[in-house]
Amino acid sequence: MENILITQGRTIDCTQNLDSVMDIFISNGKITKLEPKISNFPENTTIISAKNMIVSPGFIDMHCHLREPGYTKKETIYSATKSAAKGGFTTICAMPNTKPTMDNKSTIELVLEKAKTNGLIRVLPIAAATKKRAGNELTNMHELSKLGVIGFSDDGDPIESPNMMRQALSYSLSTNLPIINHCEVKELSSNGVMNEGFTSMLLGLTGIPNSSEDSMVARDISLAETTGGKLHIAHASTSGTMELIKLAKDKGLNVTCEVTPHHLTLTDKFIFNKSNKAKDTDILSSNPYDTNIKVAPPLRSQKDVDSLIQGLLNDTIDVIATDHAPHTNSDKNCTFEEAANGISNLETALSSVLSLYHQKSIPITKIIEKLTSSPAKLINRPDLGSLKLNTNADITIFDPNLEWIVNSNKFASKGKNTPLDGEKVKGKVIKTIFKGKIIE
């Protein structure tokens, strides 16, 4: 195994309260030295100069869609892990909306096996909370927890029945794993395809009100209080969710949540960014119905974005997760109503959240905490998300100031569905190291 020396990067590790220029020496897949200046190292050492760059523990993504088994036209474990590595991630958690559903031992073992043989980084499965994600019967949570799943979720579908949610929160207690819920009262969404607001009115698209999310978050928090269960809210998108989670945390409940890069940085008006519709001019060359912005939950208002940023700052939000949702071109090459929900996110996630650092909304250390140590804690993996000596050398080196233009055709992901295609962004991953190996 090769030796690697990373020199003179601004090294940030929230588990050690570290933020200074350091050298890191990696040997046998482990971090063996972390010092301001390392001069003694063996001859056969690969040296990576990280001057003017940031060196961080490898990013952890708690919410990802790998599409294998079942939907390998959209993505495979190989292409997803390659895409993740390109985006600076060394651990990704795989959501269970595969075919067959990851609701049983053999499917999860299959995913783990594929990850071992084809994956370039660590893949940790999330098991379905109910069989076939149908919301009627719990999965064998105890059996599945022994396979190393990091939580239970019905993924893109909410656990609709309040009683089923109660049982799930209660039963999973003894596994010490969270129930991850996609909070959406479908009846309130009423087949909506974007945020309910002025933009949806202009475009004649059915809107999804904030209350569709807020009301289920409130229900789930109440159930977490009743049961003492561990609740994790997936992709928080509204100011109401922020208020409710803050309340739950103040009460000391076992409630955590995540936010995606797109909900932190884009509003529903972004649909106009790529068109001139709002400017009252020629709209021929552009399409204000860019299906690549269609995502669940939808991009919300500026008020919501502001409150999510606040939530990240005051730790109402625990982690940044991508909700990477790759789709084929034909899934998106249709009318807005027909289009699939989701954004191919792994390769632009860092630059998206760094825009908040560049506009001085969020300190860089907070961003790194939410991408590394905080998710590690949430998935019960204290060995991850850290640069402590003798831990696995999962390391991400990025240049926060490097500008580049997003070109989805160059994505490692099979999913080219990003609303950022063609946008100029700032901040790029230079090297991703997984277990002491540079992932190319």
Add this chain to the structure above:
Amino acid sequence: MKNINNNLLDLDSLSKKQIENILSSAKNMEDIFYNKSKNTLSIPNKTIAGLFFEPSTRTRISFEHASNLLGIKYIDLSLNDSSIKKGESLLNTALTLQAMKVDGLVLRHPHSGAPYSLLGKINTPIINAGDGTHAHPCQALTDLYTAKKHFGKIQGLSILIVGDILYSRVARSNILGFSKLGAKVKICAPATLLPQSLLTSNTNGIHSKISVFTDLQEAMVNSNIVMPLRIQKERQIKGHLPSFSEYNSIYGINNKILELANSNVMVMHPGPMNEGVEIDPVVAHGEKSLIEKQVENGISVKMAILHKILT
């Protein structure tokens, strides 16, 4: 003029001048329609395909008629035709027609933004004949033409649109069109049929200038045009309305409520009407009605649109 020459998708991208040009072109077309002048405007050797993914009678028939009057060949491809029934995608159907070298598409689709999803993928000009709840520029141009013809000008008129604003593409396009030509636009409906953003004035641009009412009597004051919209049975089922009879008693347009409006008030309706629900038949067929005129004027306006797109 790029937009109207190539496509007609909505009125938002047309200037006041461009809209007025279409209206004055429609005036010329009217002379042909009424056989008053020799048809010097016919455009031979052109073919238009009507592509209706949603049932339509008057829009479809009037486009066909308008095409015939201009010597344009009209191919009708409707909901019951095989390729649409088989679920061939909109894009593939449009590509097929493009390969057959049709000169323009008249598209009606249940999904908002459907014609926009073809932009950049086909070169054939598109006329939006109604997309979901988004836009119906042809109807709005017809309504503008009808109002202008009756009142002499749009500037300074007060138009009140009543009813299912939430789901109405006609309302959306008329708000844009009448505002651009200087009319005062008011809307009135029970709150369940109003977009939440208009109800709470969370708007900007043209939409920040419209007045929103839930009380019809209050809304009626000074109106020169009252335009009730069709109320569908589905609204009751989905909980927007308790009953047709309650709707009729509060929001129905009858001669009594019209007394509250300007004395020169006229009633328009984009059709099809639900007589006895949103409009009293006595009004619909009475002397204050422009509804039949709208249908008639629809021909000249569509001739003007076809002429702009194809020449």
